Amino acid sequence: MDIVEQRYNQLVSGIGRLLDEGRENAVLQVNSTLIKTYWEIGRYIMEFELNGSTKAAYGSNLFERLSRDLSALYGKGFSRSNLSYMTKLYNSFPKRETLSHKLTWSHYFEILKTDSALEVNFYIKQCEKEKWSVRELKRQIKSMLFHRLALSTDKKGVLKLANEGHEVLNAEDLIKDPFVLEFLNIPEQHIYLENELEEKLISNLQQFLLELGKGFAFIARQYRISIGGKHFRLDLLFYHRILKCFVLIDLKRGEIEHTDIGQMNLYLNYFKKEEASEGDNEPVGILLGAYKDHILVEYATSSITNKVLLAIVSIIPTK
Structure with a gap:
C-alpha cells in the first residue's frame, strides 16, 4: 500500500x-x-x-x-x-x-x-x-x-x-554609491543608531539583498570574531556565490573613519586565515556610512592589500 x-x-x-x-x-x-x-x-x-x-x-x-x-x-x-x-x-x-x-x-x-x-x-x-x-x-x-x-x-x-x-566580475562591482535604502521607513528627523539601522536591514532583508544585487547569500548578523582573547562583532556577514568569497559589512551611522577601515582590515585578515575554505577567494569588506572624506580614505587604504570598499548609504526618510 x-x-x-x-x-x-x-x-x-x-x-x-x-x-x-x-x-x-x-x-x-x-x-x-x-x-x-x-x-x-x-x-x-x-x-x-x-x-x-x-x-x-x-x-x-x-x-x-x-x-x-x-x-x-x-x-x-x-x-x-x-x-x-x-x-x-x-x-x-x-x-x-x-x-x-x-x-x-x-x-x-x-x-x-x-x-x-x-x-x-x-x-x-x-x-x-x-x-x-x-x-x-x-x-x-x-x-x-x-x-x-x-x-x-x-x-x-x-x-x-x-x-x-x-x-x-570583481569586488568593485559590488559597490553602488550610494546604496539607496528608502524601504527602511525611518521617520524624517529621526536620529538612528547603528544597531537600529542593522535591525531595520534585517527586518527588510529581502529588499536589502535586492539593493545589494545578485549573488549575495545572508549568513549571519553580529558575527562574533575572537582574536587574542578579545571579542569583536561584525554587523552583517554574507557569502557571494558568483565571486566565491565572504563579504563582510559594517554599518556606520556617521562618517566612515580611518579606524573603521583598520578594523575592517583586521576582520579580513582573520577571515582569510580562520574562516575561508578551500576554493574560496579572498574576502571583501564593505563599510557603509553616511559620508566619507575622500582624502582620508585615500591615505587610510593606500597600503592595504585587502579589498576594503566604502559606500554611502542614502536613507530616504518617511514623512
Whole structure:
C-alpha cells in the first residue's frame, strides 16, 4: 500500500509540474502576443502621424480622440498615456525582433519613462537577468541604479552596461554609491543608531539583498570574531556565490573613519586565515556610512592589500 501511495503522490506531483509549466507558457505566450500587438499599434500611429495631412487634421488631439474611440469600441487599455507609450515602444525598437518577450507591458511602460536608449537597454537586461517584478523595477529606477553604476564607468563601460546589464566580475562591482535604502521607513528627523539601522536591514532583508544585487547569500548578523582573547562583532556577514568569497559589512551611522577601515582590515585578515575554505577567494569588506572624506580614505587604504570598499548609504526618510 505504501508503494501504491508513493506512486500516486508521484502522479499528482507530475501532473502539478505539467500544469505549472503549461500555465507559465500560456502566460508567456499571451504576454508575447500583447507586446507584439502594442508594437504594431505604435507603428500604425506613427505611420499615420507621418502622413503629411495628419497634423493639419488632428494636431495634438490625435491621442485624445484615439483614446476615446478605441475605449468605446474595445474597452480598457487605450488611455492617452498607454497609446503614447505604444508609440514610444515602436520608436525605441524599430525592429520588432529586438523586443524582449520575457518582460510584461507593465515592465516596458516603466522602462520607457527613462531618459535614454542606454538606460532603456540597461533596465531591460537587468529585468531579464534578475527577474525583477514591476514593483522592484520601479524602485530601482527611482533609486537611479543606472546612473549610480554609470558614474564610475567609462563611456565604453556604460555601453557595455546598457547592452549586457550589470555583471559582477570583481569586488568593485559590488559597490553602488550610494546604496539607496528608502524601504527602511525611518521617520524624517529621526536620529538612528547603528544597531537600529542593522535591525531595520534585517527586518527588510529581502529588499536589502535586492539593493545589494545578485549573488549575495545572508549568513549571519553580529558575527562574533575572537582574536587574542578579545571579542569583536561584525554587523552583517554574507557569502557571494558568483565571486566565491565572504563579504563582510559594517554599518556606520556617521562618517566612515580611518579606524573603521583598520578594523575592517583586521576582520579580513582573520577571515582569510580562520574562516575561508578551500576554493574560496579572498574576502571583501564593505563599510557603509553616511559620508566619507575622500582624502582620508585615500591615505587610510593606500597600503592595504585587502579589498576594503566604502559606500554611502542614502536613507530616504518617511514623512
